Amino acid sequence: MQVKDFEKQYRKKFIDTFAYTYQEGSKVEQLAILAEMVKSIINENWIATNQRYQANQDKQVFYFSMEFLPGRMLKSNLLNLGILQDVEKGLKELGLDLEDLAKAEVDPALGNGGLGRLASCFMDSIASTGIAGNGNGIRYRYGLFKQKFVDGYQVELPENWLRNGNIWEVRKENKAVTVRFGGDVQLVPNVGGSFDVVYKDTLNILAVPYDVAQVGYQNGVVNNLRLWSAEIPYGDEERFNLEKEREEIKKITEVLYPDDSNYDGQLLRLKQEYFFSSAGVQSIIRYFKKFDLPWSQFPDKIAIHINDTHPTLCIPELMRILLDEEKLSWDQAWEITKKTVSYTNHTILQEAMERWPQDMVKTLLPRIYQIILEINRRHIAKKIPLYGEELTYRTAIVSQGQIKMANLAIIGSHSINGVAKLHSDILMESTLNDFYIMYPQKFNNKTNGITQRRWLQLANPELTALLDETIGTEWHFNHTELKLFKAYQNNAEVLEKLAVVKRHNKEKFAAYALEKHGVVLSTDALFDVQIKRLHAYKRQLLNALHILHRYLELKEDPTIAYQPRVFIFGAKAAPSYSYAKSIIKFINALATMINNDKDIEDKLKIVFVENYGVSLAELIIPAADVSEQISLAGKEASGTSNMKLMLNGAITVGTLDGANVEIRDYVGTENFMTFGMDNEEVEEFYRNGNYNARHIYETNPRVHRVLNALIDGTVPGANGEGQEIFDSLVTYNDEYFVLKDFESYITTQLEVDALYKDQVKWLQMSLNNIANAGPFSADYTILRYADEIWKIHPYKGDHSL
Ligand code: 26Q
Numbered sequence: 001m002q003v004k005d006f007e008k009q010y011r012k013k014f015i016d017t018f019a020y021t022y023q024e025g026s027k028v029e030q031l032a033i034l035a036e037m038v039k040s041i042i043n044e045n046w047i048a049t050n051q052r053y054q055a056n057q058d059k060q061v062f063y064f065s066m067e068f069l070p071g072r073m074l075k076s077n078l079l080n081l082g083i084l085q086d087v088e089k090g091l092k093e094l095g096l097d098l099e100d101l102a103k104a105e106v107d108p109a110l111g112n113g114g115l116g117r118l119a120s121c122f123m124d125s126i127a128s129t130g131i132a133g134n135g136n137g138i139r140y141r142y143g144l145f146k147q148k149f150v151d152g153y154q155v156e157l158p159e160n161w162l163r164n165g166n167i168w169e170v171r172k173e174n175k176a177v178t179v180r181f182g183g184d185v186q187l188v189p190n191v192g193g194s195f196d197v198v199y200k201d202t203l204n205i206l207a208v209p210y211d212v213a214q215v216g217y218q219n220g221v222v223n224n225l226r227l228w229s230a231e232i233p234y235g236d237e238e239r240f241n242l243e244k245e246r247e248e249i250k251k252i253t254e255v256l257y258p259d260d261s262n263y264d265g266q267l268l269r270l271k272q273e274y275f276f277s278s279a280g281v282q283s284i285i286r287y288f289k290k291f292d293l294p295w296s297q298f299p300d301k302i303a304i305h306i307n308d309t310h311p312t313l314c315i316p317e318l319m320r321i322l323l324d325e326e327k328l329s330w331d332q333a334w335e336i337t338k339k340t341v342s343y344t345n346h347t348i349l350q351e352a353m354e355r356w357p358q359d360m361v362k363t364l365l366p367r368i369y370q371i372i373l374e375i376n377r378r379h380i381a382k383k384i385p386l387y388g389e390e391l392t393y394r395t396a397i398v399s400q401g402q403i404k405m406a407n408l409a410i411i412g413s414h415s416i417n418g419v420a421k422l423h424s425d426i427l428m429e430s431t432l433n434d435f436y437i438m439y440p441q442k443f444n445n446k447t448n449g450i451t452q453r454r455w456l457q458l459a460n461p462e463l464t465a466l467l468d469e470t471i472g473t474e475w476h477f478n479h480t481e482l483k484l485f486k487a488y489q490n491n492a493e494v495l496e497k498l499a500v501v502k503r504h505n506k507e508k509f510a511a512y513a514l515e516k517h518g519v520v521l522s523t524d525a526l527f528d529v530q531i532k533r534l535h536a537y538k539r540q541l542l543n544a545l546h547i548l549h550r551y552l553e554l555k556e557d558p559t560i561a562y563q564p565r566v567f568i569f570g571a572k573a574a575p576s577y578s579y580a581k582s583i584i585k586f587i588n589a590l591a592t593m594i595n596n597d598k599d600i601e602d603k604l605k606i607v608f609v610e611n612y613g614v615s616l617a618e619l620i621i622p623a624a625d626v627s628e629q630i631s632l633a634g635k636e637a638s639g640t641s642n643m644k645l646m647l648n649g650a651i652t653v654g655t656l657d658g659a660n661v662e663i664r665d666y667v668g669t670e671n672f673m674t675f676g677m678d679n680e681e682v683e684e685f686y687r688n689g690n691y692n693a694r695h696i697y698e699t700n701p702r703v704h705r706v707l708n709a710l711i712d713g714t715v716p717g718a719n720g721e722g723q724e725i726f727d728s729l730v731t732y733n734d735e736y737f738v739l740k741d742f743e744s745y746i747t748t749q750l751e752v753d754a755l756y757k758d759q760v761k762w763l764q765m766s767l768n769n770i771a772n773a774g775p776f777s778a779d780y781t782i783l784r785y786a787d788e789i790w791k792i793h794p795y796k797g798d799h800s801l
Contacts, residue, residue, distance in 0.1 A: 001086075003086065003089055003090045003093060006037075006086070006087070006090035007090055007093055007094055009037060010022065010033060010034070010037065010090070010094060011094075013033050013036060013037065014029075014030075014033045017029075017032075017033060017036075022094065022096075023095070026104075027100055027101060027103075027104035028104050028164050030096060030101055030104070031074065031101045031102075031104045031105055031167070032167055034074070034087070034091070034101055035074065035167040035168065036167075038074070038077055038078065038081070038087075039167075039168075039213070041081060041083075042077065042081070042213045042215055042222055043213075045215070045220050045221070045222040046213050046222040046224075048220070048222075049220070049221050049222045049223065052795075053132050054290075057291055057301065058132040058792075058795075059132065059300060059301050059302070059303065059790070059791065059792045060132040060133060060134060060301070060302060060303070060792070061126070061131065061132070061133040061134070061303040061304075061305055061785075061786070061790045061792055062133075062134050062135075062136050062280060062284055062302065062303070062304050062305065063119065063122060063123070063126070063133060063134065063135050063136065063305050063307065064136045064137070064276070064277065064280055064304060064305065064306045064307060064311035064314055065115070065116070065119040065135065065136070065137050065307035065310075065311070066137065066138065066272070066273065066276070066307070066308075066310035066311065067110060067111030067112060067115055067116030067119060067137070067256070067307075067310075068108075068110050068111055068116055068119045068120050068123070068135060068137050068225065068227075069108075069109065069110065069111035069113075069116040069117040069119070069120050069613075069614055070108060070110075070120040070123070070212075070225075070614075071107055071108075071120065071454060071614035071615060071618070072102060072103075072105040072106075072107050072614075072615060073105065073168050073212075074101065074102045074105050075098070075102050075458050076124070076215075076453065076454055076458060077168075077213075077215050079217075079453060079457060079458060080124075080127075080128070080215040080216060080217045080218065080453065081215060081218075082218045105167070106161045106164070106166075107161075107613055107614050107615040108143055108161055108166070109143035109144040109159055109161065109256075109613055109614075110137070110138070110139075110140050110143050110144075110227075110256060111144065111256070112144060112256070112258065112259070112260035112533065113260050113532065113533040113572075114260075114346070114532070114533075114638070114639070114640055114641075115260070115307060115308060115346050117614065117640065118307075118346075118419075118448055118640060118778075119135065119137075119307055121449065121450050121451045121454075121640075121778040122778055122781075122782060123135050123214045123223070123225055124214065124217075124451040124453060124454065124778070125449070125451055125777075125778040125779045125781070125782040126214070126223060126782055127214045127215060127216035127217075127219075127221050127222065127223045128216045128217035128219065128221075128451075128453070128779060129216075129779050129782055129783055129786070129794045130216060130219055130221050130794040130795030131782065131786050131790075131792055131794050131795070132223070132792065132795070133223050133792075134223060134224045134225070134226060135214065135223075135224070135225035135226065135227075136226050136228075136276065136279075136280035136311075137225070137226070137227050137228070137276060138227060138228055138229075138253050138256075138272060138275070138276045139169075139210045139227035139228060139229040139253060140253055140254070140255060140256045141162065141229075141250075141253060141254045141255070142158050142159050142160060142161070142254060142255045142256070143159040143161045143256055144159060144256055144258055144572070144613075145157060145158065145159055145258055145572075145575065146158070146159045146611055147572050147610055147611040147612070148610060148611070149584075149588060149608070149610055151717075152584075152585045152588030152589050152592065152717065152718075153581070153584070153585050153588075154572070154573055154581050154584050154585075156258075156575050166210075168212050168213065169210040169211065169212050169227070170210065170211045170212075171208065171209075171210050172208070172209045172210070172211055173208060175209050175283060176206050176207060176208045176209065176231075177206075177207050177278075177279050177282040177283060177286075178204050178205065178206060178207070178233060179204070179205045179206075179207050179230075179274070179275050179278045179279055179282075180199060180202040180203070180204055180205075181202060181203045181204075181205065181271065181274070181364055181365070182201070182202055182203050182363065182364060182366075183199055183200050183201040183202035183203070183366065184199070184200045184201060184366065185197060185198070185199055185200075185366045185367045185370070186198045186200070192327075194327065196324075197324040197367060199367070203249075204233050204236065205230050205231070205232075205233070205249055205252065205275070206230070206231040206232065206233040206234070207228045207229070207230060207231075207275060207276075207278075207279035207282075208228065208229050208230075208231050209226045209227070209228055209229075209279070209283070210226070210227045210228075210229060211224050211225065211226050211227075212224070212225040212226075212227065213225075217453055217476075217477070218477075219795075221795065226280070226283070228253065228275065228276050228279045228280070229253050230249055230250065230252035230253045230275060231249070232246065232249055251268060252268070252271050252272060252275050253272070253275070257269055257272075258572075258574050258575055259574045259576065259577075260533050260535075260574065261347065261349055261351070261352045261533070261535055261537075261574075263351060263352055263353060263354055263355070264576070265355070265356060265357060265360070267360060267364065270356055270360060270361070270364060271364065273310055273311065273312075273313055274313045274317070274364070274365055274368070276311065277311045277312075277313040277314040277317055278313070278314075278317045280304075280311070280314060281304075281314050281317045281318050281321065282321070284302055284304070285321055288301060288302060295322065295326060295328055295332065295336060296332070296336070298336050298339075298340060299336055299339035299340045302340055303340060303342065303789070303790040303791070303792065304318070304340050304341045304342070305341075305342050305343075305344070305785070305789070305790070306341065306342070306343045306344070306409060306413075307344055307346075308343075308344065308345065308346045308347070309343070309345075309353075309354045309405035309406050309408075309409050310354070312343075312354075312405045312406075312408050312409045312412075313365075313368060314341065315337055315341055315375075315408060315409070315412035315413070316368045316371040316372050316375065316408075316412075317368065318333075318336075318337045318340065318341070319333050319334070319337055319371050319375070320367055320368060320371055322336060322337070323371070324367070330374075334375075334378075337412060338412060338413060338414050339414055341409075341412060341413040341414070342413050342414060342415035342416070342417075342789045342790070343409040343410065343413045343415065343416045343417075344416075344417050344418075344419065344446070345406065345416060345417070345418055345419075345423075345427060345432075345637075346419055346637050346638075347637055348423065348426055348427075348431060348634065348635060348637055349537070349635065350431075353404070353405075353406055354404075354405040354406070355402040355403060355404045355405060356402065356403045356405070357401060357402060357403075358398060358401050358402060358403055359401070361403055372397060372398065372403060372408065373398060375397060375408070375411065375412065376396060376397040376398045379395070379396070379397065379411050380392055380393070380396060383395070383438065386438075387437065387438060391434055391437065391438075394434045395407060395411070395434050395435055395438065397411065406432070407435075410432070410435050410439070410442065413442070414442060415442055415444060415789045416432070416435075416442050416443055416444075417443070417444045417445055417446045417789070418445055418446075418637065419445075419446065419447065419448045419637050419638040419658075419659075420445070420447050420448065420637060420638035420639075420658045420659040420661070420662060421445050421447060421661065421662060422634075422656075422657065422658060422661050422679065423445075423637045423638060423658060424443070424444070424445035425445075426634060426679070427443070428440075428443050444788065444789070446781055446784055446785055446788075446789075447638065447659055447662055447776075447781065448638040448639075448640050448643070448659060448776075448778075448781060449643070449776050449777050449778030449779070449780060449781035449782070450640055450643045450644050450647070450776060450777070450778055451777070451778050451779075452475075452476075452479050452647065452773075452774075452777050452779075453476075454618070455618075455621065455644045455647055455648070456647055456648065457476065458618065459617075459618040459619075459621060459622055459648070460501075460505065460621075460622040460648055462500075462501040462504055462505065462622075463498075463501050463505075463622065463648065463649070463770070466494070466497050466498065466501055467482070467485060467770075470484075470485060470488055470494055471484040471485050472484075475774070479773075479774040479775075479777035479779060479780070480774040480775060480777075480780075481774065482770060482771055482772075482773060482774040483771055483772070483774055484771075485767060485770055485771040486767070486768060486771040486772075488767065489764045489767050489768060489771075490764075492760075494767075495760060495763040495764065495767065498649065498763050498766060498767060499759065499763055502622075502623075502625070502649060502766070503523050505622035505623040505648075506521075506523040506527055506623045507523055508619065508622075508623065509521075509527070509568075509619055509620060509623035510522075510523060512619060513607045513609075516609070516610070517607055517609070517610075519595055519605060519607055521566050521605055521607070522564065522566075522602045524564060524602075525563075525564040525565055525566045525602060525605065526563050526564065526565045526566070526625045526626060526752075526753075526756050527565075527566050527568060527623050527624050527625045527626070528565050528566065528567050528568065528624075528625065528626040528628065529568045529620055529621070529623075529624040529625075529626065529627060529628060529645065529650065530543050530567075530568070530569055530570075530571075530628035530630070531568070531569070531570040531571070531612060531616075531617060531620060531621075531641050532570075532571060532639070532641055533571060533572060533573075533574075534571035534572065534573040534577075534580040534581075534583060534584060535577075535580060536579060536580065536583075536728075536735065536736050537631055537632055537635040537636070537736050538630070538631045538635075538636065539630050539631055539632060539736055539738055539741075540569065540571060540583055540587065541583055541725065541738055542630055542738045542741060542742065542745055543567070543569075543628055543630060544583070544586060544587050544590060545706050545738065545742065546742075546745060546746055546749060547567055547590060547594070547604065547606065548590060548706050548709055548710075548715075549702060549705075549706050549746060550562055550565075550604060551590075551593075551594055551597075551600070551604060552705060552706065552709060552714075554599070554600060554603060554604070555599065558599060562603055562604075562753060563752075563753035563756050563757060564602045564603045564604070565603075565604060565605070566605045566606075566607060567604070567605070567606045567607070568606075568607050568608075568609065568620060568623075568624070569587055569606070569607070569608040569609070570608070570609045570612030570616055570617070570620060571584065571608075571612055572611075572612060579724070579728065582720075582721040582724050582725065583721075583725065584608070585718060585721045586710075586715070586718045586721045586722065586725060587606065587608055588608055589715050589716065589717045589718035589721070590606060590715055590718070591606035591607070591608055592716075592717070593715055593716060594606055617641070617644070621641075621644050621645055621648050621650075622648045624645050624648065624649075624650040625650055625651065625756070625762075625766075626650055626651055626652075626653055626752060627641070627642060627645035627646065627650040627651065627652045627653070627654070628653055628654075629641075629642045629652050629653070629654035629655070629657070629658075629660050630653065630654065630655055630675075630676070630741075630745070631655060631657045631658065632655065632657070632676075632677075632682060632736045632737055632741075633655045633656050633657045633676065633677055633678050633679040633681070633682050634657065634679040634682050634683070635657060635736070636657045636658035636660075637658055638658040638659040639657075639658040639659055639660065640659075642654065642658070642659055642660055642663055643659065643663065643773065643776040646663055646667070646769045646770075646772075646773045646776070647769075647770060647773035647776070648770070649766040649767070649769055649770050650766070650769065651671065651672070651673060651752070651755075651762075651765050651766060651769060652664075652667075652672050652673060652769075653673045653675065653745075653748055653749065653752060654672065654673065654674065654675075655674070655675065655676040655677070655678075655741070656674065656676075656678045656679065657679070659776070660672075663776070666772040666773075666775055666776075667768055667769055667772040668768065668772075670765075671765045671768045671769060671772075673748050673751065673752055674748070675741065675744040675745050675747070675748040676741035676744050676745065677737060677740060677741060682737065685737070685740075691733060691734070691737065691740065692733070693729055693730060693733045693734035693739050693740070694730050694731075694733070696739040696740065696742075697729070697730050697739065700739075700742075700743065702742070702743070702746070703739055703742055703743075706742075707726055707729065707730065709722075710722035710723070710725055710726045711723050711726045
């Protein structure tokens, strides 16, 4: 479209919609009109993509995830359509700024953290690699809570993200399905010698899909993300005149559970899980039936992938439909189900494993319960002769009054993968070893990835421009080409340009920190970043203790030549996780003390950003010099901020945990700052039970001084929290070995200081990180899923990999 046409259309569309001129409109309205125009381009490709899939009867993957964190979509859609620059120009002619309009979009927080963001990176990569794929999730009325700090404490506010409507969704009322809960189920013998399943007194809920286009990168592909909303069925309004019943239905898709690593067995959560699993499976069945193929070909046309155990009920749901509605035999249905479903595990923590009380499942989902019991019975009967009772019973789905979702997911699928090499090894060798013995061929690794489009091209346009002028633009389509950048590591001019890019990005963040938090930052300081959910195992506390250590040192001797640093934190704590909230309060108290201490000047600053999410990540990551990846070895399944920060030239200070191990392998030990115990050492402590945190406190003078500062009133306003943290470390023996790794951490941080002072060396390390980040493109991860698990071939567009 010509710029002139664009302007004309924009003016007209605005007036047609609002009956006043765009100059009088709000940013939200100006954005809405732009989005309408973008959608009309997208929709054509969307229809064409669907027609192609249908005509070719392509195999499709359905990615079931309880969470998606897509971030704002305007610029990402423009980039992927290949019209970002043109639209920017057109808007300028109209006197509008694309950046302003982009910021008027809400950032849908329909997820907690890593798992949800991964799902969205995957959606982008599935479309961009030309794979026929769909997302399946929940359209929560309220997203993850908005975080505010009040006197340094986290306060949670509701996130009413739909207030102005969602410009990218299309309500598909004609694709609604019914999901049944509760009631009684009877198996009534029929003339054919089998039986019919008769339901009585069920609560029927209408699942209405809202579809969101997933635009591929300059390849014409538009896939679908389908988010389900719970509504009262048509014609049932009479029945639902009771306020209470209406409320109950509305509640199902009302809020996202804000816990990301702690299992909390609430009935409503179980309802959510079945609701979107059932709706998704029903709509897949409806799609498959259009082809009029034998059921045995179902796995040749459909792959269902479950993102952690949250959608596991799609296994018994698929069984239910095949058995009860399509009248297949158990063996046929079971074969099809196993061949269709695959599962990714995202956690090592035992306390995060989902298990539901048997009685809850029985009451809420009587038919599904029967099917789960039968799956379990057959599993036990089949495996005891092979593996004996002890091992077999450890793999039971139903045990001690509980239904274990991971066990059901493994038994009912053909593939289970971890999300980084170390994580997958730990699953096979320890956490899920019993299953590994039974089904070694099901286990595999798929190291996570990130989309370079959002995390480099959109978030860091200046670095993108520098890469384009040095290595060309082929890397936009094939991210391993970033490797070409390595050839410039001794090029003074390129290093200088890299420094300028980093400085500009730091200036942008500094402007935000000043406006939002009133903190003045110097861009000469090293920007040290830890952004992730707040959890004890991620050890934000280790970071905080290091800062406190530096502070105490500087107070004692102001001449110490520490490299000035800005410590940036972004983290939400689950509302019920009180220890995590205490750490937030403690870090905020530390920030207030240090930022206002005249003796410290620019040597130390702390910024704990409020309400961390995808949009803030896009601002912070390009500004980072150091990436803090300091979880206790063996605890972080993968991590993905580690990849995003590396891609933007930050140097990792990290333990050998999750994907850090692979990052270090690619970038080389000389460009990665390793510290702390490895997984073996941690395991050894678990085996011998010899860890004694109090002993470290009593014998290590640095630890002693820092810990005393937690309880002697050094940090004003955090006495209670200081004491609580002290106790967790000393009295309760420091579950995550913070004190054990402390020395190694502060030593490594001193090395970081020294390296940073040698700017050429530092820039070379930074450049090497960028150049080696290509393999962590989610495009490659997705191609491996497609090839090895889903058995789907990418569509060969102009720029397929
Ligand atoms: C389960 C039951 C009840 C309520 C909530 C939950 C729940 C919700 C979300 C449990 C876990 C999550 C999220 C987990 C998560 O984000 N894990 C992270 O996944 C990333 C992507 O694979 C990894 O990089 C991280 O290492 C991992 O922590």
